[in-house]
Amino acid sequence: xxxxxxxxxxxxxxxxxxxxxxxxxxxxxxxxxxxxxxxxxxxxxxxxxxxxxxxxxxxxxxxxxxxxxxxxxxxxxxxxxxxxxxxxxxxxxxxxxxxxxxxxxxxxxxxxxxxxxx
Amino acid sequence: xxxxxxxxxxxxxxxxxxxxxxxxxxxxxxxxxxxxxxxxxxxxxxxxxxxxxxxxxxxxxxxxxxxxxxxxxxxxxxxxxxxxxxxxxxxxxxxxxxxxxxxxxxxxxxx
Numbered sequence: 001x002x003x004x005x006x007x008x009x010x011x012x013x014x015x016x017x018x019x020x021x022x023x024x025x026x027x028x029x030x031x032x033x034x035x036x037x038x039x040x041x042x043x044x045x046x047x048x049x050x051x052x053x054x055x056x057x058x059x060x061x062x063x064x065x066x067x068x069x070x071x072x073x074x075x076x077x078x079x080x081x082x083x084x085x086x087x088x089x090x091x092x093x094x095x096x097x098x099x100x101x102x103x104x105x106x107x108x109x110x111x112x113x114x115x116x117x118x
Numbered sequence: 119x120x121x122x123x124x125x126x127x128x129x130x131x132x133x134x135x136x137x138x139x140x141x142x143x144x145x146x147x148x149x150x151x152x153x154x155x156x157x158x159x160x161x162x163x164x165x166x167x168x169x170x171x172x173x174x175x176x177x178x179x180x181x182x183x184x185x186x187x188x189x190x191x192x193x194x195x196x197x198x199x200x201x202x203x204x205x206x207x208x209x210x211x212x213x214x215x216x217x218x219x220x221x222x223x224x225x226x227x228x229x
Contacts, residue, residue, distance in 0.1 A: 006160075032215065043206060044161075044219045093160055097215050106151070107217055111160040 003027055004096050006110035013084055013117055020080045021113045023094030029074035030096035034107060035067075038091040050077055074098070084117040091115075124207060124220040132228050137194040139223040141207030142187075148212045150183055150190050155204045155222075164192075164205075199229040 003026040013019050023033055032051050036044040048064075050056035050071035058064045068080040077096075081088055091114050095107035124141045131137055141150070149168045153161040167174045167183045167190065174181045180193040194201055204224050208217040 034216070041224070043221045046216070046218070049216060091158070095161075095217075106163065106166060107215065108163070109153075109161040112158070114158065 002106075002108040004030075004094065004108045004110040006092075006094055006113050008113060009111060010114040011116070013115070015085055015117055016083055018080055018082045019084055019115060020078055021092055021094075021115075023077045023079070023096065023110050025075045025096040025098065025108070028096075028098050028108075030077075030098040031074065032097050033071055033077040034095045034097075035069060035077075035079050036093045036095070038093060038112075040091075044093060047079075081115065084115070086117045089115055089117045124205075124223050126223060127221065128224045128226075130226045130228065131197060133197060133199055135197055135227075137197050137201070137225055137227070139192045139205050139207075139225070141190045141192070141220050143190075143207075143209045143218075143220070144188065145209075146212055147185075147209045149210050150181075151208045151210065151217070152179075152181060152190075152192050153206045153208060155206065157203075161206070194225075197225075197227045199227050201225060201227045 005024045007022045034049050035047045038044050046059050047062045048056045048058045048069050050069050052071050052074050056069040071077040091112050093112045095109045097107045151166045152164040155161050165176050165181050167181050178195045183190045204222045206222045207220040
């Protein structure tokens with residue numbers, strides 16, 4: 001149980017275009033989803049926290065107009081990188097936590113999405 | 119923001135040896151978790167230790183927590199080449215379920 005999927009697993013896009021990444025909790029309802037960014041050989045940096053049906057809370061230094069987060073249902077959150085630039089190239093990882101059978105203190109991570117902006 | 123610091127940043131050992139990684143943090147926590155990440159992959163949850171616990175075991179993993187020193191250690195016994203990965207500690211504050219990750223330790227186990 002507690003499986004989180006991400007789609008796509010990797011994407012290459014041209015500078016200036018937008019890219020949408022989906023994060024789904026497959027077998028539980030995720031009241032909270034988190035989006036992280038990870039640069040090579042570095043740790044995960046939290047970008048934003050989203051609760052179903054409400055606006056995401058962004059970490060300091062993360063542009064909310066550039067990284068659009070939508071958490072429209074208890075099983076789906078999307079991250080849209082708008083007007084992507086090469087410096088946005090990174091590994092984006094989502095995680096989900098929720099009630100029910102999952103502990104609210106445990107996050108279940110997706111497999112990540114490798115974004116390359118050319 | 120990064121709260122935890124891990125040391126060493128990189129560790130190379132022979133198969134069969136034990137590997138010890140340390141994590142320090144700065145603020146009060148509800149729990150501390152250890153994760154493993156293979157190169158270019160997502161995170162796998164290894165173990166969670168609560169702030170009122172001092173030691174926890176899971177298979178070949180042993181985690182300790184010293185809240186007075188704000189530190190934790192992860193011990194992998196009888197390491198295998200398949201244990202090669204990056205290991206991260208993450209803390210969860212008393213307020214909720216947000217995780218703050220440490221810098222990670224890159225472990226290489228040579229066959």
